[in-house]
Amino acid sequence: MPLKIYRRGDVWHYRGTVAGRRLRGSTGTGDKAIAQRIAAEREATAWKGNLDGPEAILTFAQAATLYSAAGKADYRTLKVMDYWKDMLVRDINEGLVRQAALTLYPTAKGATRNRQVIVPTQAIINHAAELGKCRKLTVKRFAVPRVEKTPITWAWVQAFMAAAPPHLGALACFMFLTGARVSEALAVRWEDVNFEERRVKIRQTKLYGEERMAHLPQPLIVAIANCKRDRDNVFRYVSRGAADKSWRSVVRRIGLPMLSAHACRHGFATAMLHAGVDPVTTAKRGGWKNVQHVFKTYGHAMEDETVTDRLIGTPVTQRPDKSKKRV
Known part of the structure; x- marks a missing residue:
């Protein structure tokens, strides 16, 4: 039956069945004439969706x-x-x-x-x-210039941890060994950390609500265990800005190259690739959906020319620096 309006308190509501679908709701008004128009529009929209498909009415x-x-x-x-x-x-x-x-x-x-x-x-x-409500949309991205990113190394992280407060040092260690983004690391709560299974749940901020489980290497377990548990979030900072201020202060004080916290994520990907881990696994472990992006952005070339010895199973050895004179 068509939608009919009825009064509930000071507001008019509508109810009825249109195209086999029962509809009911509030018009949000106490004016009967306006309420009748709203109900008529609801009925027309329902018929349009039934006759022309959901895409015809989906906003x-x-x-x-x-x-x-x-x-x-x-x-x-x-x-x-x-x-x-x-x-x-x-x-x-x-x-x-x-x-x-x-x-x-x-x-x-x-x-x-x-x-x-x-x-x-x-x-x-x-x-x-x-969900079958409309057609898929493809949009060409704006061009983004490729910038050579300087990755943080494990040696850099260790030097930073030695001088930083425990929770800040643990933050650097966490991002380097899991590939987490800064926002993802700051969102980690104690309930997300499982020391027995050596795993942590990471909420992936750029992947719209998706989550992944990351492994906790031994140095990271020790670093997290040394953090105070007086707050819900493991690394204490409530914002990226607060963490960045403390981060830069430590870097300046000990004279390390000024690299941002996000460079830990670059370091994770670069170190994984240089360790021989394939880009697909690196992308999965670090929370990237686009494997090609990992390869293009983080596939820094190794400077050691003897790396080709790996093809025949020979350990890589650095050639002596010819610029140095022999004594």
């Missing part, structure tokens, strides 16, 4: 709600929701998404536009597509 706000209900939303979800609002998903195309990135971040670099607008918008729409 971005509804797609974002589905995305949030699946536990995949993060801070970027609200930003793009506020931009697209109730625009029909079927009307959102590649050109409009790229223009949205330019509008929201007019002075930002391509990497920021990709990360803050294109990735979340596409993820929300494609999640709805997986």
